Amino acid sequence: AQRVTQPEKLLSVFKGAPVELKCNYSYSGSPELFWYVQYSRQRLQLLLRHISRESIKGFTADLNKGETSFHLKKPFAQEEDSAMYYCALRAGANSKLTFGKGITLSVRP
């Protein structure tokens, strides 16, 4: 069975500081990995997916199969990045999404 672990519940940084939100997964096959974000009073929405290999709002995430990790990074945090972030895994094209428990990112001015 697949599992997603987000080891921290809260990360608080100052504006302009680098951010790394950790995500580790366990799955024996080749998973599809995602980061979802939920801003205050907004819906959960897709931030990025590993197959796209793109930067969204300055965030990037690289799939490291050796370390089974998919950490989310941003070099300079902005106050508007404050939100709840969830890492998610899908084991196959038609399989369910398995979410981690999420991490709250707080960016202070």
Place this chain on the structure above:
Amino acid sequence: KAGVTQTPRYLIKTRGQQVTLSCSPISGHRSVSWYQQTPGQGLQFLFEYFSETQRNKGNFPGRFSGRQFSNSRSEMNVSTLELGDSALYLCASSSGTVLNEQFFGPGTRLTVL
């Protein structure tokens, strides 16, 4: 396109009652997934329906059930409510194709007293 809608947005029930939640997906989407969101457990997958058939199922007791209609709208039912069922219930729709991005609704906040 209109987004995913969920009704009702808030519900208060008492233990032992049953409840039905509704989800209308984005037009053209054939897949609807349901999740339970709680502060302690985060987002937990309940089930997914695709073209009126349950395609995936999570690890929830049989009190949790769902269905999907021919217009892709979906309902979720919880019978014999327990205090621990208090949560935000989210549904998400997707095209069901390979890229399969899920679009989430605003959720239904269920409180069981």
